[in-house]
Amino acid sequence: MWDKDRSWTLEAYRAHGGYEGLAKATTLTTDELVGAVKASGLRGRGGAGFPTGLKWSFLPAPDGGPRYLVVNADESEPGTCKDIPTLMANPHALIEGIAITSRAIGCDHAFVYLRGETAHVYRRLLAAVREAREAGLLDTGFGLDGAQSLSITAHAGAGAYICGEETALLDSLEGRRGHPRLKPPFPAVAGLYARPTVVNNVESICQVPGIFRHSPEWYASMGTERSSGHGLFSVSGHVRRPGQFEAPFGITMRELIDMAGGIREGHELKFWTPGGSSTPLFTADELDVPLDYESIVGAGSMLATRALQVFDDTVSVVRVVTRWVEFYQHESCGKCTPCREGTYWMRQILERLEAGRGLPGDVEKLESITDSIGGRSFCAFGDAAITPVRSGIARFRSEFEAGYTTAARELFPYAASSVVNDTVESAR
């Protein structure tokens, strides 16, 4: 309903079936609510695809103390751009999802953790929470005894990719520096303020109302057997009409590129990412792989956040990988040595290869550094940071080796890949 007039208002949301799912959910017990989400097959949309209903069922039995829902709206992965548009266009989908999820897990205080830079999203969310509260939608039915009202706190962080990692998020929400925690204990057992906590992505929670408004079977009838339902596919880069495409899982990149108007005039696809900068690159060879969790893993990458970035034949892989690694080096939280030092070394080497000033053995050295980061870092960030480097070298090694003698901008003049202003040469 993003294209409806003032789609972000309660009035518009209700005119299109909004809060009907919550009305149905109020007639169900907590077990029935969790069971319905399990039956729908909904999988978490924050990257890992963990089954949402199963995650809710991991909370220990009530002990009289509080239990929390924390919605992860830190969206920061390069290419990932679905949660912020959702919150701008349809914030009530999240609030309705929060209300149903809170009922399911016995929570009367939910949190939404946003990036601080997204002040416009923060304001829109606050306004929508106010509308829902004034309409009496959050008044009763929450907490362990189902008799409490629901508080929703929107928290704006200072803007850090690592605060999207769920335990770093919880530390940041508690007022500490955003560093990942050692697991176990997992948030379900000891999360926010050491209490049982469900952490879910914005899109995961926004899917919940539809499951109750229609039915778990309706939801599971879309997508594939193990990747059910529909989701947002964010197509960016060298297509004629980049944007968000809502589709069932199992659609292919070829179909999505067609919907996005095709590759821009006079060019051909060179490579693309199925799930953002942390996922191995694909080329035209993988255009017909179904975009579901299993098929993408089978083809050697990850679906993650469905951040489908398209790069045409004008693009230097070395340049793109260098920009991504600069991002990871900047965002490394510094807690563990392999990631803190390794991302810095990768950045230095990549920047000289991009400038055509690579030293003999640099490509092999890059590979060796990725071996020292991957699987040896404190959190999944380390694996994310090495993925574009390994995958870029595996698929386009000669472009990296060209960096011993030739600057990437000479091989691929940067102005040619610009989609903003063809006449301005990049400053680099």
Ligand SMILES: Cc1cc2nc3c(=O)[nH]c(=O)nc-3n(C[C@H](O)[C@H](O)[C@H](O)COP(=O)(O)O)c2cc1C
């Ligand atoms: C470095 C890093 C960054 C992450 N960033 C996000 C993010 O911005 N948003 C998000 O929902 N999950 C992010 N995640 C995944 C979360 O840790 C967590 O798995 C997710 O919020 C769970 O929600 P889901 O089960 O609904 O997918 C990130 C993980 C890592 C390792």
Ligand code: SF4
């Ligand atoms: S892997 Fe990187 S982001 Fe994660 S704890 Fe270590 S330094 Fe921090």
